[in-house]
Amino acid sequence: MDYEQVLEQxxxxxxxxxxDFNIYKDFEDYEQIxxxxxxxxTQIYDEERGAFSSIAYTLMKRAVGDALRKNIQAAKQTPVESDTLQHLTESSTDENETLEWLILIFEKLSPEERKLSHMYWIExxxxxxxxxxxxxxxxxxxxRKYRLLTKLKKIASSIQKNET
Structure with a gap:
């Protein structure tokens, strides 16, 4: 089976x-998928397994759907983490003050939470x-990361309230 002919068809x-997935942004990326x-x-097609069109449709639909779900999941997680880190450090423009503030926050974490924080954000x-x-x-x-981020937000908020 010649791939170029199949692709055109x-x-x-x-x-x-x-x-069908209502994808308009990054159309070319999903088209490549x-x-x-x-x-x-075309590589796995076997005439005994059924019509090529149904196999092609199933594989393409599954691949695009999987990629879309991965991208949606990544988009859901990334802003929370980056927003939290930005929120934790934006209260001051002085690096020493920011460092002291972060130390205050991390002192309120358990040793395991500190270890997770260090491994995830630093390493x-x-x-x-x-x-x-x-x-x-x-x-x-x-x-655990979600709970840690929630806790960090609460600690940062309480420290900010105490400073004002």
Whole structure:
């Protein structure tokens, strides 16, 4: 099966799949994902397994959907973390004052919370490795980080109230 011919034939299907997910931003990125899935379909296609169009459609739809879910999940997590860190440090323009303020905040954390904070923000260790080091699941790491961020916000807020 010649991929170039298949690609030309299935371009309308690729566009339809992307439109089904209401994707308009980063259209080209998702188009590439669908094209890669189409190529994979040409590699694994077996006439005994059914029509090529249904296999191609399934693989492309699944690939685009998975990529979209990953991007949505990443978008949900990133702003919370970066907003919190910005919130924690924006109260002062003086580096020494900011450092003292951060020390006050981190003194209120448990040793395990300090360790997680350091490993995540300073050492920039990814969640997968944190899960291994803490011997918990990936979801457990994300839940701990969420609770830690919530706690950091509360501590920062209470320190700011006490300073004013």
């Amino acid at each position: 299935y371009r309308p299907m690729i566009s339809a799949i992307i439109r 669908a094209m890669l899935a189409l190529w994979k379909a 920039e260790i990814p969640n997968e490795e944190l899960a291994e080091r803490f011997q918990i699941s990936y979801d457990g790491v994300t839940k």
